[in-house]
Amino acid sequence: MSQMQNVERQLREMILGLEIGPGEKLTERWIEGRFGASRTPVRAALLRLETEGLVGRDGRGWTVSPINLAELEQIAVYREAVEVAAVRLTCTHAESSTIDVIEAMLDSCDDNTPREEWHRVGMDFHIELARLSGNEFLFRAVRDAMTRLSRARWLEVRDEAALGRAWAEHRAILAAARLGDADEAARLLSAHIVGSRDRLVTSLANDRRGLRARGFAVVAA
Amino acid sequence: MSQMQNVERQLREMILGLEIGPGEKLTERWIEGRFGASRTPVRAALLRLETEGLVGRDGRGWTVSPINLAELEQIAVYREAVEVAAVRLTCTHAESSTIDVIEAMLDSCDDNTPREEWHRVGMDFHIELARLSGNEFLFRAVRDAMTRLSRARWLEVRDEAALGRAWAEHRAILAAARLGDADEAARLLSAHIVGSRDRLVTSLANDRRGLRARGFAVVAA
DNA sequence: GATACCAGTTTGGTATCCCAAAATGGTATC
DNA sequence: GATACCATTTTGGGATACCAAACTGGTATC
Structure with missing residues (x-):
């Protein structure tokens, strides 16, 4: 694997895994030293991550994008669309077997599953469901949106009940899709996204003080 | 303006203006010489244009993205969403004055307006309408989709009647939005996008031989 | 004539160097 | 003690040097 892809992947993981906090300053030289690469691949990685919205320019320098509550609300609207x-596309042509694969993803999580895994599967559910549409642009839009949401969802204080409810909603959406009931699937998915957004924004707004204390920049809505 | 932004802007214009044909190979060294910049800004520009879908990797090298009819159809679905x-968002909060600005754009085109200007305004209509939603993500999605469509629309063989019909549809959409009639605006816009796609794909498919003769790579649906 | 092979060239990936602008930190002045 | 000012360092933007892999064109072999 090339250095460029390597730096990009590792840096993305550090940002998404909150090893580098939202709002932190980044210097190309620090990244260079941290990953043992020269500035050329470092700059390529930063340019890529910038388009993903994970880092941004701060005057002349680079900054890990802060968690932005207003942005989270806008993303929810975008996701819904x-x-x-x-x-809806999927409902017109999906085969039951492809739905089964996604359902199996959900099944793979149980009481012994680490929180990190629930987090990942919860995102992949939406991404893989979008992939089934067969439309590359819708798929990428969902994948990119989930990437942007990833850190915020990680910070969310989720109780067992909320996770269980989310999983139940996921299953209901799959059930409707399996029947090819586009209207019902759309209604359920829409409600799920709006509900998720509400819980997420509420949780982060409530915990904003705590997050800032941990050094994470959280911009209000 | 920095070299990086300069190279990026000029190269984008050359690609969108078909001065470099779809499917053509690009070398970093050629771009370097063409714009009098070194490879550092050239690479930054290529990385950016890659995320816009205007250039792509071809093995180790770079290629101007071909016109892809299947992709055009997928983009139409994405645009519709x-x-x-x-x-719909705009209808819930748009003021008549902001609609007026867009209507004025349409009015600025008349019989004496060069074809290039009609082309630009036809895209900007959709982009500016999306901007009125106030949602940055929806706006960027529309803007990026129009960028990807730009070259294909430029190649489309459009008659006067088709242009007039498009402008009439644009005005009808604005009228519905001005009244805040979301359902009607959505219906009209949806039909407009699908109609545009059909005309576009039909035109390009018919003229595919001619386009290839001009050296433009056109990938079938 | 087709094909396998090899030297020379081109090209993207990487590392490194230079520079101007911005940030930093210490000092003199009030 | 606050502030204005200057020397130093840091940093991103750009240019260039180097390399390994890929490509090219020609040649030898069958």
Whole structure:
């Protein structure tokens, strides 16, 4: 694997895994030293991550994008548009077997599953469902949106009940998609996204002080 | 303006203006010499244009993305999702004065207006309408989709009647938005996008031989 | 004539060097 | 003690040197 892809992947992981906090300053030279690469691949990685919204320019320098509550609300609206369109498409041509694969993903999580895994599967559910639409643009839109949401979802204080409810909603959406009931799948998915957004924004707004204390920049809505 | 932004802008214009044909190979050294910049800004520009879908990797090298009819159809579906969502949002809060600005754009085109200007305004209509939604993600999605469509629309063989019909549809959409009639605006916009796609794909498919003769790579649906 | 092979060239990936602008930190002045 | 000012360092933007892999064109072999 090339250095460029390597730096990009590792840096993305550090940002998404909150090893580098939202709002932190980045210097090309620090990244260079941290990953043992020269500035050329470092700069390529930063340019890529910038388009993903994970880092941004701060005057002349680079900054890890802060968690932005207003942005999270806008992303939810965007997600609703693209995910609903995707699932409607899926309903017109999906085979039961492909739905089974996604359902199996959900099944793979149980009481012994680490929180990190639930987090990942919860995102992949939406991404893989969008992939089934067969539309590359809808798929990428959902994938990129979930990437942007990833850190915020990680910070969310989620109780067992909320996770269980999310999983139940996921299953209901799959059930509707399996029947090819586009309207029902769209309605359920839409409600799921809006509900998720509400819980997420509420949780982060409430915990904003705590997050800032941990050094994470959280911009209000 | 920095060299990086300069190279990026000029190279984008050359690609969108078909001065470099779809499917053509690009070498970093050629670009370097063509714009009098070194490879550092050239690479930054290529990385950016890659995320816009205007250039792509071809093995180790770079290629100007070909016109892809299947992709055009997928983009139309994507546009329908995001543009309809945007216009629905707009209908809930748009002021008549902001609609006026867009209507004035349409009015600025008359019989004496060069074809190039009609082309630009036809895209900007959709972009500015999406901007009115106030949702940055929907806006960027529309803007990026129009960028990807730009070259294909430029190649389309459009008659006067088709242009007039498009402008009439644009005005009808604005009228519905001005009244805040979200359902009607959504219906009209949706039909407009699908109609545009059909005309575009039909035109390009018919003229595919001619386009290839001009050295433009056109990938079938 | 087709094909396998090899030297020379081109090209993207990487490392490194230079520079101007911005940030930093210490000092003199009030 | 606060502030204005200057020397130093740091940093991103750009240019260039180097390399390994890929490509090219020609040649030898069958």
